[in-house]
Amino acid sequence: MIRLNNIVATYTTTRGEVSAVDGVNLEIPTGKIIGIAGESGCGKSTLLKVIYGDLIYPLALKTGSVQYGFDSFGQEVTTSDIKEYWFKRISYIPQSSMSSLNPVIRINKQFTDHLDPSTDKAKVLEDVRAYVQKLDLPPEAIDAYPHQLSGGMRQRIMVAMGTFFNPDIILADEPTTALDVVVQKGILLLLMGLQEETKSTIFFVSHDMGVHYQITHKMLIMYAAKVVEFGDSDIIFTEPLHPYTRMLIESLPTIGDDHLRTGVSGRPPSLWEDLTGCRFAPRCPLATELCQTTEPEFKEYRRGHFAACHYAENTYQSSEIAILYDHHPQNQSPE
């Protein structure tokens, strides 16, 4: 179990502090691929940074802690000492390989520069050469400079770096967003294969719900710094509890389906404002008086399926909701 205990993460700006992650309380099973979805600015990358323990000014962990489910010398590892386990037990795959790899140093050197001076680097590099072949890369690829490789190859190098030491937890922040669909599929299939082999836990951030459907076991949906839904992917994609989740799933067109699609109209609230009630209420077709005034509790509606919505139970029972979504939220009279 990985435990997120009441995490509040803030950024310090000239205007004051703003909470980019505001009270996340979750127990996450290990050995699964956990998808994190939401719009830009909803706090998904910030949550990832907190889990990674990469708390550099202006980001700070205001309250709460992460328990990683493994310990050292009998002491449970938490956010304060996770840095010592970077790459060994927890690793990070960033979105942009070009700005993460040093352009003037060969890749093989970048693979080994964080190792202890006592380690046999030649031996490690031999292993790396064998390892990258599992990712369909030629072994010579690690002798190249980053610019000599294509975007897809560089991203596979990043995956190799993130997974080589077989960490328990892998954090992937939109690792395939900048790539073409064919390359994306190739890399995601490789990542899924690796995860099945090593049974590591992958936190996978993406705003593409299609990608989440393909690879994740669990889904975590964020909206305006809060978690609004968490549960098994199979269930989330067929019977979501939160209206926002449903709108995310249904917003994109699919080939062969000529049904008219509407995006989620409006925009998320500014985190600077005084936010009362449900944060999604202004854009929600189901919002009532209650939603404007009272913040819904994040609770378990079905076994392992959590949501924060006053009408979570109604949502999945009524099929006529789908019709409501086809109309502009502002045109809807509250129920």
Add this chain to the structure above:
Amino acid sequence: MTIILKTSHLNKVYKLGGFFNRIKINALDDVNLTVESDEPVIISVVGESGSGKTTLAKVILRLVEPTSGSAHVYDRLVAGKGDKPSNREFLNSVQPIFQNPFEAFSSHRTVDTYLSDTAVRVTKLSKTEAVDAMTEALHLVGLDYRDVRGKYSNQFSGGELQRVSIARALIPHPEIIVADEPVSMIDASLRMNIINLFLSLKEEYKRSFLYITHDLATAYYISDYIAVMYRGSIVEFGDAKAILADPQHPYTQLLLDSIPEIGKKWQRKRIALADIEAKEFQFTGCRYCNRCPIAEDKCVTERPPAVKKVDGRDVYCHFA
């Protein structure tokens, strides 16, 4: 019928490398597209990075001079040798929208100055007429001039700013708008609002679009015609719904199979990833031959010709 878009034997060669190891990249290699219609249409050009789709857009926007061949837009020659309209005339019929609205607008200028400059310089309106034109164009994209006036680009969200750049493109009443990846920088949840805006501008305002994208799902949703490109060549071109319902070129099939679609899980088979790009540009035969599952010797040596199918599509494959 009006020729909406026609390119004939369009070529663009970029030269890379030094004097001794110079290589030529055919970013556009004998591109032939013809779309004729009396109604406005949306034409999509899809492909991966390095497929030449942006080069095609740039040639049509006259930002890049083709090495050979010609391009016509709405019965007028826009690129190639011959009698071309003046720049101002051209910008009154063809207008661009770019990928990243935050890069398209300078952060040191208010966005409405871009709109008024277009109105005054391209359309030759007076200052007061320009305000009316701006109000009308912003209204078409669902914005109010009073909310836009005097604001800088950082005061808008990505979706709103992209709407402003669409409004700017609408001011000269162009016949066709060339949109290069207009939604790829916009959040997935807001993307459809922009896509639906293109559809309604086509239906109600009678504008045609050339939509350059790598996203097949939105291309399917809005386009009438689709051209699939790979390494500078067209591989399949024709009616969008027909091609995406039943792709006949192996590359189009691969693209369709790779879309992460909700409700259809991927088969867990390894797929062949692209080789070094520059190498594929040098192939004398079919550019796709080393990744193609049905390739034979002929594919390596001979460039496949366009095969015209019953439904009017062109497929560039020896086995089509």
